[in-house]
Amino acid sequence: MLFLSFGVLTSLVSSVAAFNAAGGSLRARRALHEDHDKRLFKFSSVDSYRGEDFLNDTLWSFSTLADPTGGQVEYVSGADAQGKGLAYVQSDGKAVLRVDSWTNLPLGARRNSVRISSRKAFNHSLVVADFASVPSSCSVGAGFWANGPDWPHNGGVLIVEGANLKSSNQFTFHAGANQTCNVPKQAPLIGGDRIFTAEVLNTNCTGETGCSFYDPSGKFFGRSLNDAGGGVFALLRNRSGFKIWFFERQSIPIDISSGDPDPYSWPPPHALLSADDCNIDSSFSPQTIILDTAICGDQASSDYPNSGCNGSCTQQVTDGQNYVGAQWVINYIDVYN
Ligand SMILES: *[C@@H]1O[C@H](CO)[C@@H](O)[C@H](O)[C@H]1NC(C)=O
Ligand SMILES: *[C@@H]1O[C@H](CO)[C@@H](O)[C@H](O)[C@H]1NC(C)=O
Ligand SMILES: *[C@@H]1O[C@H](CO)[C@@H](O)[C@H](O)[C@H]1NC(C)=O
Ligand SMILES: *[C@@H]1O[C@H](CO)[C@@H](O)[C@H](O)[C@H]1NC(C)=O
Numbered sequence: 001m002l003f004l005s006f007g008v009l010t011s012l013v014s015s016v017a018a019f020n021a022a023g024g025s026l027r028a029r030r031a032l033h034e035d036h037d038k039r040l041f042k043f044s045s046v047d048s049y050r051g052e053d054f055l056n057d058t059l060w061s062f063s064t065l066a067d068p069t070g071g072q073v074e075y076v077s078g079a080d081a082q083g084k085g086l087a088y089v090q091s092d093g094k095a096v097l098r099v100d101s102w103t104n105l106p107l108g109a110r111r112n113s114v115r116i117s118s119r120k121a122f123n124h125s126l127v128v129a130d131f132a133s134v135p136s137s138c139s140v141g142a143g144f145w146a147n148g149p150d151w152p153h154n155g156g157v158l159i160v161e162g163a164n165l166k167s168s169n170q171f172t173f174h175a176g177a178n179q180t181c182n183v184p185k186q187a188p189l190i191g192g193d194r195i196f197t198a199e200v201l202n203t204n205c206t207g208e209t210g211c212s213f214y215d216p217s218g219k220f221f222g223r224s225l226n227d228a229g230g231g232v233f234a235l236l237r238n239r240s241g242f243k244i245w246f247f248e249r250q251s252i253p254i255d256i257s258s259g260d261p262d263p264y265s266w267p268p269p270h271a272l273l274s275a276d277d278c279n280i281d282s283s284f285s286p287q288t289i290i291l292d293t294a295i296c297g298d299q300a301s302s303d304y305p306n307s308g309c310n311g312s313c314t315q316q317v318t319d320g321q322n323y324v325g326a327q328w329v330i331n332y333i334d335v336y337n
C-alpha cells in the first residue's frame with residue numbers, strides 16, 4: 001500500500017482528542033477527496049474470485065470434516081460438490097454454493113452442503129464480497145468469515161452471519177484466549193458521527209463468544225437482503241484495526257464498482273475493532289476466508305425455537321424442498337492488498 005500523509009492521518013483517527021486538535025488536517029483530507037488524482041493510498045494488487053474461475057481448485061479447499069458446531073450436515077468434496085450440482089458457475093458468471101434441495105432424507109440423516117476456505121491467507125487487506133443472494137432457510141446457518149488456524153486463538157472475523165428466517169446480520173470479532181480486546185458498548189462520536197453504526201451485542205472479543213454487532217435495520221441478511229438483489233460487504237484490516245461495511249445494491253460506492261476501492265471516502269463502517277482497544281497484529285494472524293452453509297449447527301439450533309420455523313430443526317432436514325433458498329449466489333469476492 002502506498003500511504004501519503006500517513007502520519008497525519010494516523011494521529012487524526014487514533015483518538016478523539018487528536019482528531020479535535022487536528023482541524024487543519026481534516027481540511028487537508030477533504031481537499032484530497034475532492035481531487036481524485038490525489039488519493040490517500042491505492043491498493044497494489046488484487047486476488048479476484050469471480051466468473052468461470054471461481055471454483056478453480058487452486059483457489060479454494062473444500063472441507064469434508066464434520067461440522068465443528070455439531071450440525072446435521074455432510075460437507076462434500078470439491079469433486080462431489082461439482083458432480084452433484086452443489087457448486088457451479090452460472091452462464092452469467094455468478095458462482096453458486098448450495099444445499100441439496102432435491103433429496104428427501106430419513107429422520108436424523110445428514111444433508112449435503114458445501115464449506116470452502118481460501119487457500120491463500122490475507123494479512124492487512126481489503127476484502128470486498130458482492131453477494132446476489134445469501135442462504136436463507138429454516139434450519140440453515142450461513143457464514144462468510146475470515147480466521148486464522150486453531151480458531152479462536154489466531155483470531156476470526158464474521159462478516160456475514162445469520163440463521164433460519166433472520167434478516168438481521170451479525171458481525172463478530174473473535175480474539176484468542178490470552179488477548180484483551182473489547183469494543184465500546186456505545187460508538188464514540190467523532191465530529192458528530194458515530195465511529196460505527198451497528199448496535200453492539202457483546203463487548204468482549206476474547207474467545208468463542210466474541211464481540212458482536214447487529215444491524216437494527218434488518219436489511220443486511222436473509223430474505224430482505226435477497227429480495228433487494230443482495231449487496232456488498234467489505235472488511236478492511238490496516239494498522240488502525242478492522243472495519244466492516246455493508247452497502248445496499250443501490251449505494252455501492254463507485255470506486256468499488258470500478259475496481260479501485262477507496263475506503264477513506266466511505267461513510268463510517270457498521271462494525272469496528274480499533275487497534276486502540278486490541279493488539280490486532282498479535283491477536284489476529286493472516287486470515288483465510290470461508291463460505292459455509294451449515295444445517296442445524298449451534299447457530300440455527302439455538303435460534304430455532306424462536307425462529308418462526310415449523311417443527312424441530314431435525315424434522316426440517318428430511319424434506320429437500322425446505323432448502324431451495326439455501327444458497328450463496330456470489331457475484332465476486334476480491335481481496336485487495
Ligand atoms: C486454474 O488456475 C490455474 C492458475 O491460474 C490455471 O493454470 C488452470 O488452468 C485453472 N484450471 C482450470 C480448470 O481452469
Ligand atoms: C501483517 O502485516 C503487518 C503490517 O504490514 C506486519 O507488521 C505483520 O508482521 C504482518 N504479519 C504477518 C504474520 O506477516
Ligand atoms: C494462555 O496463557 C496460558 C498461561 O500463560 C498458557 O498456558 C496458554 O498456552 C496460553 N494460550 C494461548 C492460546 O496462547
Ligand atoms: C472476556 O472474556 C474472557 C474469556 O471468557 C475472560 O477471560 C475475560 O475476563 C473477559 N474480559 C472482561 C473484561 O470481562
Ligand SMILES: *[C@@H]1O[C@H](CO)[C@@H](O)[C@H](O)[C@H]1NC(C)=O
Pocket residue numbers: 009010013236238239240241243263264
Ligand atoms: C485504515 O483505513 C482507514 C479507512 O477507513 C483510515 O481511516 C485509517 O487512517 C487507516 N489507518 C492507517 C494506519 O492507515
Ligand SMILES: *[C@@H]1O[C@H](CO)[C@@H](O)[C@H](O)[C@H]1NC(C)=O
Pocket residue numbers: 138308309310
Ligand atoms: C409451516 O407449515 C405450514 C403448513 O405446511 C406452511 O404453510 C408454512 O409455510 C410453514 N412455515 C414455515 C416458516 O416454513
